[in-house]
Amino acid sequence: MSARTDRGQRSLTGSILERNARVVVFHPDDDDGLTLTNHLRRMGFQVERCWPPTETLPEKTDLVFRALRPEERAPKGEWSGPDAPPVICVVAYENPTFIDQAIKMGSDGIVTTPIRASGLLSTVVMALYHARRARQHTQRIARLEQKLLDSRHLQEAKNILMIMHRVSEREAYDMLRAQAMEKRVTIDDICHSVIQAGEVLQIARGLGTEDGRDRE
16 A cells, blocks of 8 residues: 555656656755755756746746745736746745745745755655645636536526527537537537527526516
């Protein structure tokens, strides 16, 4: 059982590392910046280092290391949002001031100087893994929201057909499905067309199925 678990964990880590991720290191040109860059390259990452931090990130950046200075403010734009790469902050001292600053910046991890190889790989893997999970959750939420919107469109279109043609809810759905199959489009596409037609004909939105049956 333990061996199978270990193999699964190695496979997951390997799937993250084998992507040949592109890492941007925003760090001054000093021993820590050079050490960090060399360690990341030995891990197999494509690394680009520069200082000071830029407002925009290079194309297809997968991970960012960013040295923090007490006076710096959180970046904007590409540094935040669901599509932004994970950020690991590099701090000189592990104290509440730097930790709070990293949290406000949306950091996914912290490493302290002097840079050591120990613990660096696990920090990188966890940051990339959680960023991937966050993107998957965001995509799942978007799909669920779209399904909810589609269901609302479906109900609205059925209500319109029930009023226009004095049919039952099931018959209205069958009409929508038949049109979708005939035109080789999705039911939601047909719903949009029906809703637009309803607006032109000034058929009220949001009528419940009971209203439709009352008109039969």
